[in-house]
Amino acid sequence: MKHIYVNFKRFDIPAELGGVNRTGTVTKWAQDIVENTQERLQKYTSDEADFTMFFPEAYLLSACAVKAVNSPVAIGCQGVYREDAAPGGNFGAFTTNRPAAAAKALGCEAVLIGHCEERRDKAGILAEAGAVSPEAINRILNKEMAAACAQGLKVLYCIGETAEEQPVWQKVLNAQLEAGLAGLSGMDIVIAYEPVWAIGPSKTPPGKEYIQKIAHFVKECTGGLPVVYGGGLKVDNATMLASIEEIDGGLIALTRFSGEIGFYLEEYLEIVRLYLE
Numbered sequence: 001m002k003h004i005y006v007n008f009k010r011f012d013i014p015a016e017l018g019g020v021n022r023t024g025t026v027t028k029w030a031q032d033i034v035e036n037t038q039e040r041l042q043k044y045t046s047d048e049a050d051f052t053m054f055f056p057e058a059y060l061l062s063a064c065a066v067k068a069v070n071s072p073v074a075i076g077c078q079g080v081y082r083e084d085a086a087p088g089g090n091f092g093a094f095t096t097n098r099p100a101a102a103a104k105a106l107g108c109e110a111v112l113i114g115h116c117e118e119r120r121d122k123a124g125i126l127a128e129a130g131a132v133s134p135e136a137i138n139r140i141l142n143k144e145m146a147a148a149c150a151q152g153l154k155v156l157y158c159i160g161e162t163a164e165e166q167p168v169w170q171k172v173l174n175a176q177l178e179a180g181l182a183g184l185s186g187m188d189i190v191i192a193y194e195p196v197w198a199i200g201p202s203k204t205p206p207g208k209e210y211i212q213k214i215a216h217f218v219k220e221c222t223g224g225l226p227v228v229y230g231g232g233l234k235v236d237n238a239t240m241l242a243s244i245e246e247i248d249g250g251l252i253a254l255t256r257f258s259g260e261i262g263f264y265l266e267e268y269l270e271i272v273r274l275y276l277e
């Protein structure tokens with residue numbers, strides 16, 4: 001089973017406002033994406049692959065509204081709060097934060113947790129208080145995953161090392177896995193490896209051997225959880241990643257990285273084809 005994810009960051013924002021959406025109106029782009037991919041992805045059986053799309057909150061309802069009964073596409077959100085609502089308990093008084101129960105009610109089936117941008121945001125909050133604590137961040141992410149799993153949401157948990165952490169990558173990744181997955185044995189969790197040191201313009205991505213080494217390490221640490229490449233599944237590396245036995249899929253960020261950068265449906269489907277076929 002392979003797992004193909006898309007994180008729609010900046011895709012909901014029109015280009016004139018600083019985003020990368022050039023393919024449709026803001027009110028319709030999410031439903032267009034689901035409508036125009038789910039039928040064409042039916043060619044891949046459920047034993048071959050699953051497809052999850054993480055949408056910004058404002059677009060979850062329109063995406064879920066057009067999802068067919070037997071759609072191969074799962075709708076996900078870009079994070080949940082570490083606390084949750086419960087009958088007889090807190091009814092959801094978490095202003096500015098989305099509890100897992102709300103994600104479930106909106107129609108979400110999955111959630112993205114621990115993305116390097118989320119980790120950076122939490123580190124920035126701690127820095128305002130004069131603190132540096134990757135351990136605290138891992139514990140908070142663990143609470144987020146626990147809340148998501150309790151609501152039956154599938155979790156894509158991102159881990160990765162920065163350039164400063166690369167010399168001790170084993171220690172860093174093991175800490176992220178150990179603290180992040182504490183108490184969640186048997187839950188529906190997939191690990192995404194993000195080489196944070198290689199993400200961004202002018203950065204050199206890791207080669208096949210490095211990715212294979214990391215994936216093997218993660219599987220050993222987690223007892224064999226699925227591992228996908230979170231550094232960006234794209235046309236340029238789809239065939240290479242497909243050749244790595246330890247890699248179980250990928251996370252797509254953009255489909256086009258030059259010119260009118262962004263997400264384009266035909267390019268997405270071509271990435272899927274290259275990886276799976």
